[in-house]
Amino acid sequence: MGKTTSESDTRANFIDPKLKDSAWEPMHIIREYYFTDGRKLLGNKRGKRLFLDYLLKFKNVNLAIIEAKRLDDHPTKGLQQALEYADKLQINFVYATNGERIYEFDRRSGKGEYVKEFPTPQNLYDRLFGNQNQLKEQLRNIPFLLTGNFGPRYYQEIAVNKVMDNIAEEKKRILLTLATGTGKTFISFQIVHKLLQAKWNLDGNDRRPRVLFLADRNVLADQAINTFNPYEKDVVKIDGEEIRQRNGVVPTNAYIFFAIYQAIAEREDIGGYYKEYPSDFFDLIVIDECHRGSANEEGSWRAILDHFRPAVHLGLTATPKRDDNIDTYKYFGKPVYEYSLKEGIQDGFLTPYKVKRVTTNIDEYIHTSDSSILQGEIKKDRYELKDFNRSITINQRIELVANTILSLIGEMDKTIVFCANQDHALDLRDAINKHKTISDPKYCVRVTSDEGKHGRELLEEFQDNDRDIPVILTSSKMLTTGVDARNVRNIVLTTPIASMVEFKQIIGRGTRLFEGKDFFTIIDFVGATNLFYDEAWDGEPEDIDSGGDSTTMKTRPPKKPKVEDPEEPYEKKEKLIISLSSGRKIKVTDIDTRYIDENGKPLTAREFLEKLIGELPKIYRDEAHLRKIWSNPDTRASLLKSLGDLGFDNEQLNELRNMIATPACDIFDVLSHISFSSDLITRKQRVEFVKGDPKFFEVYKNLEARDFLFFVLQHYENYGIEELQRDKLGDLVKLKLGTSKDAKAAFGDMKTLLGAYYKLQENIYRAN
Template sequence: MTRYISEADTRANYIDPKLIESDWTSDNIEREYYFTDGRKLLGNKRGKRLFLDYLLKFNNINLAIIEAKKADDHPTKGLQQAIDYAEKLKIEFVYSSNGKQIYEFNRVIGKGDYIEKFPTPQELYNKIFGKNIELKRQLHSIPFYLTGAMRPRYYQEIAVNKVLENIAEEKKRILLTLATGTGKTFISFQIVHKLFQAKWNLDGESRRPRILFLADRNVLADQAINAFNPYENDLVKINGEEIKSRNGVVPTNAFIFFAIYQAIAERENIGAYYKAYPSDFFDLIIIDECHRGSANEEGSWRAILDHFNQSVHLGLTATPKREDNVDTYKYFGKPIYEYSLNDGITDGFLTPYKVKRVKTNIDEYIHTNDNKVIQGEIKKDRYDINDFDKNITIIQRTDLIARAILNNIGRMEKTIVFCVNQDHALELRDMINKYKTVTDSNYCVRVTSDEGKIGRTFLEAFQDNDKDIPVILTSSKMLTTGVDARNVRNIVLTSPIGSMVEFKQIIGRGTRVYDGKDFFTIIDFVGATDLFYDADWDGIPEDEIETDETGKTGSEKKLQKTQTNTVDESSEEYGEKKEKLIIELSNGRTLKVIDIDTRYIDENGKPLSAREFLEKLVGELPAIYQDENHLRKIWANPDTRKELLEQLGTLGFDREQLDALRNMIASPECDIFDVLSHISFSSDLKTRKERAIAVRENNFFAVYQNFKAKEFLEYVLNHYEKFGIEELERDKLGDLVKLKLGTTKDAKIVFGDMKNLLVAYYQLQQNIYKAV
């Protein structure tokens, strides 16, 4: 009889020896290499992680992957999946083997063929990195600077190595596009660390490079300085205070220089500090959030970069190319690597989100003499949502929004409220504090540029995950970029957003991963989340979407966007401040929230309405189970049911969304099984009570002679009827035993042994889900 040879046997007996023949050692091979965390699901659970059978490494670089198949499988059976993973990991060579044959595929040129043996590590490395190979080898050979159990994520490794390889190829303009929350500062530090250790510089001398880290806000520069702590003796911050302490001389006795460009650029009555440095002083300039400063010829940091035009310029941004940052891409060129918000959520490195669209009964204002003008004068016949809190404030509307915010967030859930401007942030802060139930005076605070040091202190406390207070920050533009607050649970939009770049930055405030944070909620009072449907969201070509859910065409929406307020907070103080119209409604009109529409996000980042959500789920279900009996068999077993729920979760339908689906087409008293069966096979909807009655009428308990055994199973059934399928999970059995029987020893006495108890628990579920 022919012995069955498993995939594990094939690896151990055939593939491993072939790798050893080609000089691959254990230092060069990672087996079952997991490179994603799995999409975050409700209940602190995760979707499926992605992994490779073999990852081949050399000189700290990922060179190839091997897909292993059983000896009696075709050698290229799993090739396509391996190619997809190689594309994700930016790995050029893919091998697929059943131990007897080896197939080599070059992803870059899209061709492959069978080969006699694996190439050696050195051969493969030389084949991939032929140009400027000595400098690349030197930079690659320097390991990442890591402490403790820290390990870089796969995209961070790619980003660092791509930058270093471009520097080795003498590229002078380099751009990385990485979603907010993916660790751009960590990536910057690793790049600097490797360049320092290699003593790379543009002169080719034996010295460390001089590097300028350029940001547009002090909070971002300070965060970066903290990340560069291992090199604290080699860094300095360029600002007026530092230069004053040096009698007006700019600092030069360091290797890493941090600055916000406003502090070193030319300003009224202050010369440009950057001009005090020779044009060839810096070897590398890293521009954080480079889309904000603008790369057009009149842009804030363009003059600085033009002065240091001989250095390498590395731009970091979270926003793909859009109409409002096209100059950035024109200056730096095409990104050498992109990692999107959707990538981060799918991989489990960023937190998913849901959207609450809150509609009120005042989305426009037409003045009547019944209403009281507190300040200003009426200049328009009609004021719409783009005017609110910018040109006109309606006191009762601000009051309503403050109450609605508190009603739609958890009492102690950290929340950022994005307002129209700094005055609006004050007004909302005061209204929220009027209705809050928490007595702490700093429960809700304003954090804007006007708050200065006080605001920065509040922000630091908000970012500290060991501190509960403050809970709510009101802001306008200051917090749109780069602020690392991992436990943000709600992003509130009370201001129209005219820029896709700004919208992505704001959404990014909530995406950072934190233990126990399964998702965050975007609470939208102004329809700003229509931008999710825009052709520009997450890289869809502009001409692919003609209309959105409101019926507006792309051109109409672009026109609308250009009319909204996009003034930076830091520029509010310039020019004459116009008197804002303030109205108090006095005609007896009652303002109220008329609708809260909760929308869930699919795996492509698009919010789904209730109908779209249902249609999408129906479309996905046939791939999971074939017919009603198959679904019934899966659902009646706690182990296979758990797998099914996890599979649905990876498709974007977790427990909360399934509950929402149940409420949409049935009622909370129905079992999720019946909802799935109904939408898939048009079967009748049944309640948990009906299923429990059927179990009792079928005399299931009669087979148990021991009264306590019968009583325990009836107890489990009652819990299911009252609370749902959570009471039937495998890991719930221990809690049920403690509640009803006492200890494990007591359970053994009642059922004979624990195996009998487990069998009874499973048989009860089979009876619950019998066809009735």
């Protein structure tokens, strides 16, 4: 019987009855529990999603997973994979069974053994938690507050539960480290919801807790307030306007308080509003982007936190900071849970990326007498990238950067340009608007702190996915953290980046998911992406002290120059402004496209695409074979159909082209480049090659015939291979020649016309 029993039959006839015998009710069992979305692939497709055969829950806790095999399989055949999933989901009990024998593995002891039956839910719960305190169980039992049809992602559930357990254990300093774009505000909302429902507070009275959500930017606080909409009546923002409306009295009649620390901290002219509250007023303080200074003993953050010392302090960050003056770990302790950028991309909750490293022939400046000094004076023999737009501005280089940005991005692709400071953001904005092709005055705008309310309005318009404009934002420091703009397709780096913390935050601006966004592009003019090769990239900061991975250490670039961090507003100093001599030709010397995997490792185009779409099918033997197939409309159509049958449809091929090259390239060149490392050329270059060979056209004596062939070439250049299909010939004849009678007059007969159409395509793809 076992030989013919499928895995689904085994589950239904053997495993399910055993679970029922052990008091597992349907409400406790989730079958085929998918917990990742699958890595983002090209053409809006997804990689393999991870799932469990069975997830066992009890009292709102994920207790165990079961890996099921067919009756005739060895019971522990899938155990290793199940253990990896259990590690990811932080579940301690793993069962492997073929319906007859049951193997139990306890990850806490690292040991396993065969058992006669599944334990009951209560038995397993007691084994896991023992005599835990009542509050811990109460907090776990409160369900998430969800709107819409979606549930929490697995790591969000783990993060919330970890914080609940630490609060129940009376820990006062708690840190969560989660990659940008993974929903830190959603997690903090669920934490606050559970505490409000449980009426948890520090003094043990019958009241709901008072929570302060502390951020360092209005845009972050306002985004968080929106997330807390279900508790709208219980929310208040502490700022000058609110306090003025209350005749100078700070608000106290709420449960959830939002503030940016600048609004409540001490200033030269007034005392800090935070001192108006008793030190034990708040039960919980949530510090968003806490790496930015909450642990700095000299900073305003620290004064506020010290005042509210009795409260539980929960830090949220994408990147803990460890240096001489800000040590997030020293203040909060090790994170109670971490979810990295690497995991987010692998699980399909964040978007993959590639890097275009741009170098120019003016990536350093040595002054000569033929260049004009428009302002300031020469103070150095040699100016480097780190000096550009800080101590020296070269007008022509700004123009070159602006033009290059426009050439490398899709015309309407949302793009954030990170600049050296606010003046540089103005210079680049103006240069982009000078060379753009879109007439809208808000195509490219600056968003920095100087713009105030108007800048925030422009940012909101940029974040609105239903609006096309603005397309490009130039900024300096304001947009490095927390700004949720999901449809960002390009991150442009035009100034060196001072730290790994800031680098991770900037890269995080592009990782958010959006429909039809398969990847985003980092365009780097300053070598900032060398930080991908640093051992601290997506790793623990303390790994640096312990030496890290020796293989990683070998590829580490020279030490990065220290760059001052002119947080807005910055002190404006007279800057050296140079205009190069009119005879000096400046240009981009190289654009090196680097495909970066989730570990920051640079990959070849083929390696990267194998991660995204799997290996390209072996439908063609070599470049000559591909060229021969592609040159003929009939065999090309068959090839495209074969690719489509294997999952490489038109949409995916076009996305592939956009990633590897530009829409101006032929799909043929993209396939040839991936498969055989051939050079990429554009359709325009192919057309120019054909036009430069008069022998082909001289065969056709009638000028109308030649004009028609030139017309076909132009159509191909403008619109691509779709215009070269066999069934397009009739439409092209109507557009240029008129009727079939006119076509015969031009070519002599239809057979000659068809031959010319096919021969033209051979010439197009003969171009190298």
